[in-house]
Amino acid sequence: MSDPAMLAIRDLDVHFPLVNGQLVRAVEKLSLTLRAGETVGLVGESGSGKTTVGKTALRLVRATAGQIEIDGMDVIGASNRDLKKLRQKAQIIFQDPHSSLNPRMTIRRAVSEGLILNTSLRGKALRDRVAETLDAMGLSAQFHDRYPHELSGGQKQRVCIARALVLEPDLLVLDEPTSALDVSVQAQILGILKDLRATRPALTQLFISHNLAVVRFLCERVAVMYLGRIVEEGPVEQVFDDPCHPYTRALLSAVPVPEARARPDRMRLTGDIPSPTNVPKGCSFHTRCPIAEKGLCDTTPPPLRRTGEARMALCHFAEPMLETPAT
């Protein structure tokens, strides 16, 4: 924990009022710290608030309460001038590369734009820098003057990665960057992202995904979200191999494993994720939890428990050595 924090989120609330007076509690009392150079996965089902966390971290969405700092700079109260500096430090990549690229800009132009806005690079120096970044993504000179519609999905996503990296950010937020891609293309993009850990060791990545296998492949640490809260957090291998929170267990057990033999230790949740306008009292997971206890889980919010070295779980029953599911 001696490394400086690149992204520090403390007690973040993000609420969206609805016209009927209800409140969508998208993010509730969420704290998450990413050390410089770390790759952290943020996983959860749709409606869990994971995308909202990513967007709020870059102030694309306004926080309701809490603090966010990127490399020590306040994000929530940043002035417009500070914000410009922040946006250079922190970049984001979205799920659908097609809708993230301007159809009327060549990819050279798209990648140049950030540099023109934020640096004094011009002329040959600018062109060289852009070409170098695109080349590093496997897009050779023949592609540089093409328009997005002339590229495949995987190529477009590589343009988006180049556009984010050309500013040499310290923090990269990736929101489901491979969900729209076929598996063989996804493998290529994941390879590029994993290589960044070696070629740019200082780059911090927040990887938002519903795909647990992808997170296992790419990330060092993982935070699992349910209804706006982080319910479990820890090193990816420990969390996946020995989950402490019943929701994490259920989520992992629901992953379709590409193997012919079904696993015997399956654990199924009944029902759907409740609406974030009407979050259950007590532990928000108690309505679907197989180990919930009446009079405890439905009334008292669970404490955040340390369940191991650098591991935490939000559960009344989380002990350092919770009994493992039947094998």
Add this chain to the structure above:
Amino acid sequence: MTKEPLLDIRDFSLVFDTFDGTYHAIDRVNLSLQPGEALGLVGETGCGKSVLTRAAFGLVPTPPARITGGSVKLAGRELLGLSDRELRQVRGRQVAMIFQDPMTYLNPVFRIGTQLIDAIRAQSGGRIKRVEAKAIALDMLEKVQLPNPERQLAAYPHELSGGMRQRVLIAMALAAKPRLLIADEPTTALDVTIQAQILDLMAGLVDEMGLTMIMISHDLGVVAQVCSRVAVMYAGKVVEDAPIAQIFDAPAHPYTQGLLAALPHPFRRQDRLASIPGTLPDLLHPPSGCLFAARCAQAAPACGVPVPMRPVGEAHRVACTLYDDERKKEPAHV
């Protein structure tokens, strides 16, 4: 394998006529399905898996599509060449389909009950009365384990979650006791815990009701939960057809091997994933030989001529020259 197949697709080819020329979407596909079998049809975007199963039952309009050859037999009866009216009798009663996005297939302004009852009555050709249809609807909703079926009949689609809507569509599809269910990416729009519920349900229907099913998916992991056999498609061709265990333990086609090597595994440490270099061939001008050859590390001159399917094991067939007697002499690294 001596039983008569329920579905028998032979040398099926389909093209799309476009302004740029003829697009060879499906090329001489053979696929057969025994009663009670659950087949997974797997492939990446654009491989033709959805077009194949829709065109076989007359759901792809001509023009632009044109079936250029082959035959599709359902329980011995040829479907190609049937009139629209006859095909409508086949669809819904003998073959039912469910699709990826359940919301798109439910009418937002009618109650679930109304839609189910109308569908059940239409499937019967109007012979079933409304009251009976309602009883069938309730029974089906129970079979698909929808909570509070009585109450859900009065609900509108928007009041149901994605998983519940997919259960309603499965109930609707199975109400007429079809001989074949085609499920086209039935869980792709659902969250992983809901996907697991729906896959359990479908696996149960196959085991308990003896349902015959083709499940189309881009996800080998999903198919593995339900199906006993897998056909892998690439660029409009079936390139491998094998029992599920064979696909995972001994994939024969280099494309299948590439797909598996590209998959991240949730419970294994992997340092690298192998991606498949190159892109799909241009199906406006397809090469005459193996369509995967240009991306294949093991391609040889023999791949330049059409490569038919050949057996490589018990119920395991593959379209690859690696398994030719002549090429077997050289060591094939798999």
